[in-house]
Amino acid sequence: MKRALLSTILIMSVIALSGQYQVGDLAEDFRLKNVDGEMVSMADFPEARGFVIIFTCNHCPYAVAYEDRIIELQNKLRPLGYPIIAIQPNDPEVEPRDSFENMIIRAEEKGFNFPYLLDEGQNVYPRFGATHTPHVYILNREGSNYRVAYIGTIDNNWRDASAVTVNYITDAVEALREGRTPEVTNTRAIGCTIKTR
């Protein structure tokens, strides 16, 4: 009995330590520097009903392939109360193309209409459990809490936007707005490993 209790505690603490969000978990707020120099937190958007957090970066071809689609998504989802916040998780020492300076350049070139934050010190992405770019987490606001409602990819064709038949993000947001659980809550996609030292 004692042993069972001990191993339960051990398992629970391992889960707590690894801190990788699963659908249904509550996500902690963050405070990271945006390309405009301002610090950004989810708490800065009191009117938001939730967030689409996208771990993405400059250098990864899969991330680049989605840039225009993310801009479009922001146009569509912000008015619905689910703004996009992009977070660049790579260590710029390992991948200089993802330096803060290069993030500013890319955001200007593409006209990013969403915050593009640097995960300085790389404390935020491990908490989410992001493994690659792009990697999406949809959060739904419940009072002052943010509950993870979807983890995965953007749509079902990274290479050709015109060939997309399933839009996982917009489908999930639509469901959340109607107070439903999204039909698909977990998807996977090929992406670039998050770069660390």
Add this chain to the structure above:
Amino acid sequence: MKSIRKSLLALAIMWAGATGLSSQDIPVIDFDSFRPIIEQRNDTVYMVNFWATWCTPCVEEMPDLLRFAKDMRDSKFRLILVSLDNPDHMESRVKPFIKRFEIEERVILLDDPDANRWIPIVSGEWSGAIPATIFFSDNFRHFHGKKIDYEGIKEIVVPHLKR
């Protein structure tokens, strides 16, 4: 004499074609066509590596993969390299890469953009980040979801090699 030389030349070309040295044709296939490759089970140990020319850690580990495959040439071991490059980059990036690294192993370009469908079939443990490698034979299966080196490969493969 001349005809002998000619046929020697033809043989040489055929040999180069057969071993695939830099001149290999790289099949571009979708997951359904690719699937039998990772579902074959026999006494050979297969190492199937998912990579791309733009993926820095993939490029970094490539020399170790190739060196291991070379050292295992007389064993029941086979390395298969699965490129996830954009097929539009076949001539501009994939083929030059194969030439530069003198790759003689089998290379396939997997072109199937609905990765959510097939990633879990390759491995339930795979998040989708590359590099990723699966090892298997008729009696084991192992997934490795990050960069690997020569010693790491050896540790996984050697205990399962059959004579």
